[in-house]
Amino acid sequence: xxxxxxxxxxxxxxxxxxxxxxxxxxxxxxxxxxxxxxxxxxxxxxxxxxxxxxxxxxxxxxxxxxxxxxxxxxxxxxxxxxxxxxxxxxxxxxxxxxxxxxxxxxxxxxxxxxxxxxxxxxxxxxxxxxxxxxxxxxxxxxxxxxxxxxxxxxxxxxxxxxxxxxxxxxxxxxxxxxxxxxxxxxxxxxxxxxxxxxxxxxxxxxxxxxxxxxxxxxxxxxxxxxxxxxxxxxxxxxxxxxxxxxxxxxxxxxxxxxxxxxxxxxxxxxxxxxxxxxxxxxxxxxxxxxxxxx
Numbered sequence: 001x002x003x004x005x006x007x008x009x010x011x012x013x014x015x016x017x018x019x020x021x022x023x024x025x026x027x028x029x030x031x032x033x034x035x036x037x038x039x040x041x042x043x044x045x046x047x048x049x050x051x052x053x054x055x056x057x058x059x060x061x062x063x064x065x066x067x068x069x070x071x072x073x074x075x076x077x078x079x080x081x082x083x084x085x086x087x088x089x090x091x092x093x094x095x096x097x098x099x100x101x102x103x104x105x106x107x108x109x110x111x112x113x114x115x116x117x118x119x120x121x122x123x124x125x126x127x128x129x130x131x132x133x134x135x136x137x138x139x140x141x142x143x144x145x146x147x148x149x150x151x152x153x154x155x156x157x158x159x160x161x162x163x164x165x166x167x168x169x170x171x172x173x174x175x176x177x178x179x180x181x182x183x184x185x186x187x188x189x190x191x192x193x194x195x196x197x198x199x200x201x202x203x204x205x206x207x208x209x210x211x212x213x214x215x216x217x218x219x220x221x222x223x224x225x226x227x228x229x230x231x232x233x234x235x236x237x238x239x240x241x242x243x244x245x246x247x248x249x250x251x252x253x254x255x256x257x258x259x260x261x262x263x264x265x266x267x268x269x270x271x272x273x274x275x276x277x278x279x280x281x282x283x284x285x286x287x288x289x290x291x292x293x294x
Contacts, residue, residue, distance in 0.1 A: 007226055009051060009060045010218065014230050016044055017067040018237045037075035044068035062120045063217040069116045070209055073109035080105055095289045096194060103202050110205040117208075117216050125268065127216040129208070132269015139266060141259075153263055157272040161279035164256070168283045175244075182290040191289050199281035207274055210235040210257065211264045224265055232258035243284070256280075 015021075017040065025032055048064025051057050080086050081102070090101025114129065121127035134154030138146055146156070214231040236254025240246065260273035 003222065005055075006057065006060060006222055009047075009055070009057070010063065010222065010226070010230055013044065013047060013060070013064050013067055014214075014234055016040060016047070017071055018234055019240055020237050023237070023240050037071055037078060041068045041072040041075060044071060059217060059221040063214075066113070066116055066120060066213045066217055069113055070213055073112050077105045077109040095191070099198055099285065099288070100194070103198050103205070106205045107201050110208050113208055113213055117212060121216050128212040128219070128264055128268065128270060129216075130269045131271035132264070132267035134267060134272060136267045138262075141262070144259075153267045153272040157263060157275040160259070161276040164276060165279040165283045168280050169287070172283075172287050184290055188286060188290060192286075195282060195285045195289060199278050199285055202285075203274055203277035203281050204270070206235070207260070207264070207270050207277060210238065211261050211273060212270060215261065215264055219265060228258055228261040228265055231261035231264075235260070243288075 045068045048061045052061035090097045092098045117127040124130045135152050137149040138156050140148030211231050218227045232254050235257030236250045239253035242249045263272040
């Protein structure tokens with residue numbers, strides 16, 4: 001299949017799998033029907049089958065299959081989260097149970113994605129499920145002032161992760177508290193071990209779903225820029241209801257997703273983007289623990 005045709009297929013599959021149609025539906029009707037996510041998974045499976053049978057393209061078929069599993073896993077996650085027995089065990093009136101339950105579900109839903117990626121790609125390295133080479137030099141990113149082949153991703157991950165975390169903290173203080181420290185700051189130290197654990201789990205799970213699931217099937221079959229952009233778009237739109245929300249949240253998350261996907265692509269593994277994402281999640285979860293609950 002020609003590169004241009006593959007790009008069209010990738011754009012279509014990514015659009016179907018993304019949260020974009022969900023956002024439009026929720027914003028116009030107020031909710032999604034129960035069949036919505038299973039329907040999206042079925043449509044992705046049908047497109048994957050068409051790519052294999054009609055277009056005879058195993059790359060696009062593999063990508064569609066992996067995305068179908070991602071959406072099916074999200075449907076499972078949603079159904080369990082709405083179950084009475086789950087809500088009884090993980091009530092939403094406390095940070096520990098609300099976030100603990102939510103991220104536990106996210107990790108459980110990640111497992112079938114990992115299994116299918118390994119089956120499709122046939123090796124952890126090809127599926128971007130190995131740590132990767134932190135000694136690999138970052139290629140030039142002009143708009144960030146990063147010259148090519150001068151700094152390793154190991155160093156860049158730590159430096160950029162700390163800067164992104166600091167920027168997130170300052171933005172939160174500016175927009176939410178007016179640079180005033182929360183009055184309940186003393187409740188944070190006992191929660192820090194849990195926050196670190198949840199940040200590790202969440203950043204890894206999202207790395208698998210929004211980066212490994214995209215880069216695994218597509219890296220090597222399409223130009224790096226296109227693959228990284230697909231991952232960034234998938235990740236960005238998924239944060240429409242994040243903090244900040246809306247178009248600004250999508251844009252900010254998309255830029256971060258692009259940088260994280262670059263890190264994964266150039267190191268051939270998950271560790272560099274995991275470090276960056278983890279550091280930001282520590283700040284975000286700490287903020288939620290302090291400001292989201294009395």
